[in-house]
Amino acid sequence: KIPVIISTDPGIDDAAALGVAFYRNELDIRLITTLHGNVDIGKTTANTLKILDFFGQKIPVARGMETPLVIAPVSTDVHGESGMDGYDFPESGQTVIPEHAVEAMRSLLESSDEKITIISIGPLTNIAMLLLMYPQIKSKIERVVLMGGSLSGGNVTSAAEFNIWADPHAAKIVFESGLELVMIGLDVTLKALIGSSDLAKHRNKSAEMFTATFGHYRDGDMEHGVMMHDMCAVTYVTNPEIFKVEPKRVTVVTEGAAIGMTMEVSGEPNVRVATGIDQEAFRNWFSETLSRMV
Ligand code: BDR
Numbered sequence: 529k530i531p532v533i534i535s536t537d538p539g540i541d542d543a544a545a546l547g548v549a550f551y552r553n554e555l556d557i558r559l560i561t562t563l564h565g566n567v568d569i570g571k572t573t574a575n576t577l578k579i580l581d582f583f584g585q586k587i588p589v590a591r592g593m594e595t596p597l598v599i600a601p602v603s604t605d606v607h608g609e610s611g612m613d614g615y616d617f618p619e620s621g622q623t624v625i626p627e628h629a630v631e632a633m634r635s636l637l638e639s640s641d642e643k644i645t646i647i648s649i650g651p652l653t654n655i656a657m658l659l660l661m662y663p664q665i666k667s668k669i670e671r672v673v674l675m676g677g678s679l680s681g682g683n684v685t686s687a688a689e690f691n692i693w694a695d696p697h698a699a700k701i702v703f704e705s706g707l708e709l710v711m712i713g714l715d716v717t718l719k720a721l722i723g724s725s726d727l728a729k730h731r732n733k734s735a736e737m738f739t740a741t742f743g744h745y746r747d748g749d750m751e752h753g754v755m756m757h758d759m760c761a762v763t764y765v766t767n768p769e770i771f772k773v774e775p776k777r778v779t780v781v782t783e784g785a786a787i788g789m790t791m792e793v794s795g796e797p798n799v800r801v802a803t804g805i806d807q808e809a810f811r812n813w814f815s816e817t818l819s820r821m822v
C-alpha cells in the first residue's frame with residue numbers, strides 16, 4: 529500500500545476526493561490535515577470530521593494553518609456557506625488530534641520507515657510551513673501530488689487557479705523545494721467530469737450525497753458533469769496511467785495582476801505537469817470505486 533497524508537479544505541470536491549480515497553485499497557491514509565481555503569479553518573476542520581463519520585472512517589485529523597503565509601485569507605462561495613452545501617451532514621462525534629498539522633506531519637514522517645506521499649487538495653500553506661520549519665524532513669517525503677495551478681488560464685481570475693491563488697507564497701516555496709512534485713491542474717481537472725448519469729447507476733448513500741452536493745457546486749452542471757478537481761490527485765496516485773504528465777519548469781507569480789498564476793518558464797524541470805486525461809478511464813475508475821462505497 530502507498531502511505532499517504534492528505535491535506536484538505538472541504539469543499540464539495542474535497543469531500544468526494546476523500547470519500548473515494550477511503551475505498552481505494554492502494555492507499556494507506558495515515559493522516560489528514562486541514563487548513564484555510566474554500567471556507568475558514570473552523571469549517572474545513574468540522575467538515576473533515578463529518579466526512580469521516582459519513583464514511584465510517586477513523587483516521588487522525590490534525591488542524592493546520594488558519595491563514596496563508598503572507599496574504600489575508602480568502603474564501604469563495606463556490607461550495608456554499610458551510611463549504612459542503614446541499615447535504616445535511618450531522619455534527620461529528622470525532623475530534624482532531626492535539627498536535628498542529630505541521631507537528632503531526634513532522635512526527636509521522638520522522639517515525640516512518642518508508643517515505644510518505646503527500647496529496648494536497650487545498651492551498652499549500654501546511655506543506656510550505658513544514659518545509660520552512662523542518663527542511664530536513666524532505667528526505668522522508670516520497671513526493672507531493674497537488675491539485676492546483678494551470679498552464680491554460682485560471683478559475684478565480686483569468687490567470688490563477690484557486691489553490692495557488694489562495695496562498696501563492698506557500699505554493700512558490702513548494703514549487704521551489706526540490707521535492708518530487710506532480711501538478712494536477714485545471715489543464716486536466718476541467719475535463720474530469722462526473723454528472724447525473726454517472727451517479728444514477730449507483731444506489732448507495734455515497735451516490736445520494738454526491739448527487740446532493742455536486743448539484744450545489746457552482747463550477748458546473750449535473751447534466752454535463754461537475755469538475756472533480758481534487759479527486760484527480762487521488763486518481764493519479766492510484767492510477768497514473770489515466771493521465772499524461774510532462775516534466776516542466778513552472779514558477780508561481782506572487783504579486784501583481786497575475787498573482788497566483790503558475791507559469792511555464794525555461795530551465796530545469798521542477799514539476800511533472802498533468803497535461804492530458806483519459807476521460808472515459810477516469811469515469812470508469814470513479815464508477816468502480818463508487819460501487820464499493822457505503
Ligand atoms: C480547487 O479549488 C477548490 O475550490 C476546490 O476544492 C479545488 O481544490 C479547484 O480550483
Ligand code: CA
Nearest residue numbers: 539542649650
Ligand atoms: Ca479543495
